[in-house]
Amino acid sequence: xxxxxxxxxxxxxxxxxxxxxxxxxxxxxxxxTEQEKxxxxxxxxxxxxxxxxxxxxxxxxxxxxxxxxxQDESGEFxxxxxxxxxxxxxxxxxxxxxxxxxxxxxxKNRGPWQEAFxxxxxxxxxxxxxxxxxxxxxxxxxxxxxxxPGSEIVASGNIVVMGALRGVVHAGALGNENATVxxxxxxxxxxxxxxxxxxxxxxxxxxPEYPEIARIKDGVVVIEVYQMGQDRxxxxx
Amino acid sequence: MGEVIVITSGKGGxxxxxxxxxxxxxxxxxxxxxxxxDTDIGLRNLDVVLGLENRIVYDIVDVTHGNCRLKQAxxxxxxxxxxxxxxxxxxxDKTSVTPDQIRELCxxxxxxxxxxxxxxxxxxxxxxKNAIAGAEKAIVVTTPEVSAVRDADxxxxxxxxxxxxxxxxxxxxxxxxxxxxxDMMSIDDIIDILAIDLLGVVPEDEMIVITTNKGExxxxxxxxxxxxxxxxxxxxxTGEDVPLMDLEAETGLMYKLKKLIGFK
Numbered sequence: 347x348x349x350x351x352x353x354x355x356x357x358x359x360x361x362x363x364x365x366x367x368x369x370x371x372x373x374x375x376x377x378x379t380e381q382e383k384x385x386x387x388x389x390x391x392x393x394x395x396x397x398x399x400x401x402x403x404x405x406x407x408x409x410x411x412x413x414x415x416x417q418d419e420s421g422e423f424x425x426x427x428x429x430x431x432x433x434x435x436x437x438x439x440x441x442x443x444x445x446x447x448x449x450x451x452x453x454k455n456r457g458p459w460q461e462a463f464x465x466x467x468x469x470x471x472x473x474x475x476x477x478x479x480x481x482x483x484x485x486x487x488x489x490x491x492x493x494x495p496g497s498e499i500v501a502s503g504n505i506v507v508m509g510a511l512r513g514v515v516h517a518g519a520l521g522n523e524n525a526t527v528x529x530x531x532x533x534x535x536x537x538x539x540x541x542x543x544x545x546x547x548x549x550x551x552x553x554p555e556y557p558e559i560a561r562i563k564d565g566v567v568v569i570e571v572y573q574m575g576q577d578r579x580x581x582x583x
Numbered sequence: 584m585g586e587v588i589v590i591t592s593g594k595g596g597x598x599x600x601x602x603x604x605x606x607x608x609x610x611x612x613x614x615x616x617x618x619x620x621d622t623d624i625g626l627r628n629l630d631v632v633l634g635l636e637n638r639i640v641y642d643i644v645d646v647t648h649g650n651c652r653l654k655q656a657x658x659x660x661x662x663x664x665x666x667x668x669x670x671x672x673x674x675x676d677k678t679s680v681t682p683d684q685i686r687e688l689c690x691x692x693x694x695x696x697x698x699x700x701x702x703x704x705x706x707x708x709x710x711x712k713n714a715i716a717g718a719e720k721a722i723v724v725t726t727p728e729v730s731a732v733r734d735a736d737x738x739x740x741x742x743x744x745x746x747x748x749x750x751x752x753x754x755x756x757x758x759x760x761x762x763x764x765x766d767m768m769s770i771d772d773i774i775d776i777l778a779i780d781l782l783g784v785v786p787e788d789e790m791i792v793i794t795t796n797k798g799e800x801x802x803x804x805x806x807x808x809x810x811x812x813x814x815x816x817x818x819x820x821t822g823e824d825v826p827l828m829d830l831e832a833e834t835g836l837m838y839k840l841k842k843l844i845g846f847k
Binding site: 477497546 | 625626627634636637638639640661673674
């Protein structure tokens, strides 16, 4: 996904069915926002950032998982299962990069070293995501605020929450197993990366006060202390 | 072939979800196969009350839209083998499903379960119409307040219009001492207005708040008076003849204190 050139204005789908108006909070220049008006079940479309092959791969995985029941009683980590949301993210034709205002204004003289840094599209949400609200985005999602229980964030890339993450999150929703979920307080109801699903343990459990990051290691989702620099080095190298 | 029971009230906050969770757990505790269906799409709570929120992957909208099979969406309870939950969706709204879809769903569920218990949303609109579509029996929950009883009366009328005859009544959050002082409607007052059969009386109980927050239904708590009342209701549903519990019996801290210092 890193190699994809398109950093053109993507569409953010901020679904809040109970509230039919456009949200001014997330209307920024670089990102088109669009409220899904009315009918649910409508297909959510986003311009492509993921190569078609990868999407296909994701689909196949989902089909395989469909054959097994999703919910499991035992253990903290549930086996990989189907991703219902992923169906709703449909990729369209890639558009040539560097044509939007954003590109020419913000990223001038984009050199090869910048290419190495530049990740694909990211959306910034500067508010609390509340119960019943759902953010779906083809790219990375950064929330400056909390993600409350009963809400949902689905992203094809990484998810970063600068606050408490207590809802359901799905990173790498199109099958990217390298996607991560990081939060100041990582206490998700359910955490999904690609086709892996984990859930919070039953009963009381420790809730650390430091930032944590979840990623897939050796086929299991692991949660560890977020260490600055670690990611930086691996990415550049 | 099971029975489909809808739990409704009209007014919000009278305890439909609590009642659904407790009756369902009570029935499952006696070894029956029970499925609880949350039709409160957009404001789902039943999963939280049962402590199963973190297990939800698919919901009722996914089932009716064909995104998954019914079996995949059913969540097995962590305490009882026979208890299952079909959760509502949180990011959709009531118009996501139609009464016909719910009717079809109930027909499928009752083939496999002894009891299909539907938690109805508050109100008399689309959500209510969805919830009662597949039901064969109805339980109306009310509290001893004029407003709740008024709404219950309206609901009973709507249930009859929908060919759901002889609904049963549960009076929730009754405070016997207030009734005694004449500050609260009594059971007789309520039945006088609603004129339907009484299925149970549940006293006000702090344990309900505690158990709801913990995600453990009160029926499992032997010290809870409300839990005892719900156990009785569950037994009555299975056809047992259980007398109403003695609500006058005092419990709680004051009683224990009085007993301790010899007032009683």
